[in-house]
Amino acid sequence: MGARRARGTRMLPADPPPDADEALAPLDRDAEAAPPAGALPEVDFWSVLYGRRSIRRFDERPVPRALVDRVLHAGTWAPSSCNYQMWDVVAVDDPAINADLAALSTQMGNAPVNLVVSYGREFSEEGWANVQSASAMVQNMSLAAEALGLGTFWITQMGDREKVRERVGLPHDRLVIAVLALGYPKSRPKSGPKRRPLTQVTHYNQYAGEPVPSSPRPEDWRPELLTLYQRARVLNGLRHNKPRAWETRALLAALATLVPEPPADEGAAPRRWLDVLPCTGILTERLARERKGWAFDVVERSPEVAAFVAERTRPKGAGFAWPTPAPGFASPAAGAYQRASCLFRLEDLAPADRGALLADVATWLAPGGELLLGYVSKRSFHETTEALRRRRGGPRGVEYVLSPDPNIGPFEALEPGEVDALLARAGFVVEGRLGLQAVPQPEELEFRTRNFSPRARAVARFAARALGLLERLPGVQARRGRFQFVLARRGTPPDSPAA
Numbered sequence: 001m002g003a004r005r006a007r008g009t010r011m012l013p014a015d016p017p018p019d020a021d022e023a024l025a026p027l028d029r030d031a032e033a034a035p036p037a038g039a040l041p042e043v044d045f046w047s048v049l050y051g052r053r054s055i056r057r058f059d060e061r062p063v064p065r066a067l068v069d070r071v072l073h074a075g076t077w078a079p080s081s082c083n084y085q086m087w088d089v090v091a092v093d094d095p096a097i098n099a100d101l102a103a104l105s106t107q108m109g110n111a112p113v114n115l116v117v118s119y120g121r122e123f124s125e126e127g128w129a130n131v132q133s134a135s136a137m138v139q140n141m142s143l144a145a146e147a148l149g150l151g152t153f154w155i156t157q158m159g160d161r162e163k164v165r166e167r168v169g170l171p172h173d174r175l176v177i178a179v180l181a182l183g184y185p186k187s188r189p190k191s192g193p194k195r196r197p198l199t200q201v202t203h204y205n206q207y208a209g210e211p212v213p214s215s216p217r218p219e220d221w222r223p224e225l226l227t228l229y230q231r232a233r234v235l236n237g238l239r240h241n242k243p244r245a246w247e248t249r250a251l252l253a254a255l256a257t258l259v260p261e262p263p264a265d266e267g268a269a270p271r272r273w274l275d276v277l278p279c280t281g282i283l284t285e286r287l288a289r290e291r292k293g294w295a296f297d298v299v300e301r302s303p304e305v306a307a308f309v310a311e312r313t314r315p316k317g318a319g320f321a322w323p324t325p326a327p328g329f330a331s332p333a334a335g336a337y338q339r340a341s342c343l344f345r346l347e348d349l350a351p352a353d354r355g356a357l358l359a360d361v362a363t364w365l366a367p368g369g370e371l372l373l374g375y376v377s378k379r380s381f382h383e384t385t386e387a388l389r390r391r392r393g394g395p396r397g398v399e400y401v402l403s404p405d406p407n408i409g410p411f412e413a414l415e416p417g418e419v420d421a422l423l424a425r426a427g428f429v430v431e432g433r434l435g436l437q438a439v440p441q442p443e444e445l446e447f448r449t450r451n452f453s454p455r456a457r458a459v460a461r462f463a464a465r466a467l468g469l470l471e472r473l474p475g476v477q478a479r480r481g482r483f484q485f486v487l488a489r490r491g492t493p494p495d496s497p498a499a
């Protein structure tokens with residue numbers, strides 16, 4: 001954000017010089033009253049409120065304690081349950097302690113200051129008043145930081161919060177609720193993630209909506225809600241998602257094995273490839289990069305997601321609708337494609353809709369056209385890791401299923417036999433198969449345990465090496481691979497009149 005418009009006479013630059021604190025009247029750390037009028041820079045409340053963004057990259061400058069104090073003081077003026085103010089905050093600006101915190105979670109390795117916010121563990125616990133009060137404090141501090149030209153981001157992924165507490169010397173009686181990273185922003189995002197509109201979120205007097213389910217089971221989702229949810233997630237931030245190395249590796253192996261590129265036929269018209277329900281388009285982008293002789297289109301649930309993904313292909317493809325066409329958002333033309341791909345997307349459909357999707361894919365393909373289908377097998381470690389995660393008492397909602405990246409939403413791994421039956425019913429003839437990754441891959445373990453303690457990570461690394469040997473035994477990946485790829489050719493559906 002540039003210079004902020006002030007209501008009064010003063011303007012506050014987005015990045016004040018290092019001595020900006022000298023412009024402020026010194027804060028009496030023992031004062032019980034709010035700072036007197038004029039002691040703080042006047043800034044426009046609404047531009048602070050709407051201009052605040054989570055800042056995750058900071059420059060090298062240390063934050064003067066006079067500024068940290070201002071932020072902390074603003075925090076103490078948040079409401080708290082019964083005004084008990086049972087919060088205690090440790091502002092960590094010692095690089096050695098911050099390095100120890102970063103070892104507990106890399107999230108705490110970004111900013112020069114980490115504000116560790118705690119509240120009475122059992123005090124005011126009723127109605128989570130402790131969590132609510134501490135959260136109000138965190139929000140006050142992030143707005144104050146914004147007003148002072150600083151940046152923050154709110155951290156709940158702090159690893160073991162008891163270790164965080166111990167490292168900063170807080171007694172057991174204090175529960176660490178959150179950490180607020182604080183520093184001078186390296187850069188400020190030009191625009192923030194969008195917000196859901198009021199019509200979806202708010203109601204007068206009586207709730208009149210339908211909540212997006214938090215269940216990860218596909219049958220708990222109405223297709224319309226899935227469309228809404230994926231649209232919100234893709235457009236509100238997931239566009240920045242990076243491909244995961246182990247998933248990309250699997251995809252490249254599947255392309256090389258099942259659909260190798262024949263030598264380029266100069267001058268031939270590009271063949272047409274339809275990517276089915278690509279969601280974020282991470283894999284579509286890769287497909288288009290790897291198979292340049294093809295023109296890619298996509299079929300998605302909403303025009304916005306379709307347009308977003310089509311933008312990721314070069315040349316830019318067209319976006320089509322499934323399951324419901326709308327004005328200006330048609331279904332793909334029948335028989336128009338030589339190849340289709342559907343990668344890890346049958347899994348978010350209710351069982352009854354999976355066959356319907358495959359039957360539609362068959363109609364979009366030209367006679368003899370082929371489908372590259374990728375799915376997560378139920379006969380793999382996926383089910384075990386999911387069961388373990390659920391037992392650990394961690395989050396269980398739809399956000400947390402360890403599914404491959406292109407999937408956003410509910411997720412259910414599939415039985416290979418079920419997939420074969422669905423393909424046959426839709427008139428496909430299977431021509432090739434590839435099973436990959438029968439055990440979690442080293443990069444995946446690194447990623448999934450990034451917020452664990454160094455010891456837990458070392459154990460995970462050892463386990464990964466041992467499991468890696470198992471995976472090399474013949475036939476293991478084909479039978480037990482988490483990722484199963486199938487190349488299927490469009491034939492005639494057995495129940496069609498021509499069969």
Ligand SMILES: Cc1cc2nc3c(=O)[nH]c(=O)nc-3n(C[C@H](O)[C@H](O)[C@H](O)COP(=O)(O)O)c2cc1C
Nearest residue numbers: 052053054055056107153154155156157158192193
């Ligand atoms: C309770 C809570 C926990 C959060 N935890 C994290 C976190 O652990 N790591 C992180 O990078 N961001 C975290 N965030 C920041 C959100 O991702 C961010 O606020 C959201 O994407 C909206 O972006 P904005 O803050 O720029 O408006 C958290 C935010 C809240 C309110």
